[in-house]
Amino acid sequence: QVQLVESGGGLVQPGGSLRLSCVASGNIFRIYNMGWHRQAPGKQRELVAAITSGGSTNYVDSEKGRFTISRDNAKKTVYMQMNSLKPEDTAVYYCNADISSPYGRREYWGQGTQVTVSS
Numbered sequence: 001q002v003q004l005v006e007s008g009g010g011l012v013q014p015g016g017s018l019r020l021s022c023v024a025s026g027n028i029f030r031i032y033n034m035g036w037h038r039q040a041p042g043k044q045r046e047l048v049a050a051i052t053s054g055g056s057t058n059y060v061d062s063e064k065g066r067f068t069i070s071r072d073n074a075k076k077t078v079y080m081q082m083n084s085l086k087p088e089d090t091a092v093y094y095c096n097a098d099i100s101s102p103y104g105r106r107e108y109w110g111q112g113t114q115v116t117v118s119s
Contacts, residue, residue, distance in 0.1 A: 001026050001027075004024050004108050004109060004111075005022065005110055006021065006110040006112060007021050007113060008020040008113060009113030009116075010114070010115070011116045011118065012115070013117070013119055014085060014087060014118075014119060017084075018081075019079060019081050020036065020079065020080045020093055020115075021078075022078045023076060024076040024077070024108070025076070029101055031098070032052070032099070033052050034050070034098070035049060035069070035097075036049050036093055037096060038089075038091035039092050039094070043091075048060055048063055051078065053073070055071070057069055066082065066083050067082050087117045088117075090115060090117050091115060092112040092114050093113050094110050094111075
């Protein structure tokens with residue numbers, strides 16, 4: 001069974017930092033694009049950052065300069081460093097990945113990790 005598990009969320013004060021991690025496990029053949037999405041209360045889920053297997057990255061404009069996505073292919077892990085956090089960053093953050101396995105190739109999603117930015 002292929003699974004993605006996020007960690008690293010929590011409560012942080014405005015201006016603080018968090019580093020999110022997402023580890024893929026299971027009988028994985030290959031991991032292609034990986035990304036982070038977030039969903040704030042009352043809002044739709046949105047893409048925050050994405051990274052290809054070759055390391056090319058994309059960010060939502062509002063987060064450029066504060067968030068950094070990276071990956072470690074040997075560890076089957078994608079990270080997102082979040083700096084200068086603001087209350088409006090409060091959301092559940094989900095990782096996703098395009099993965100091939102014995103069942104074929106499809107997108108997988110993690111269970112989400114809560115990020116709360118508050119004084």
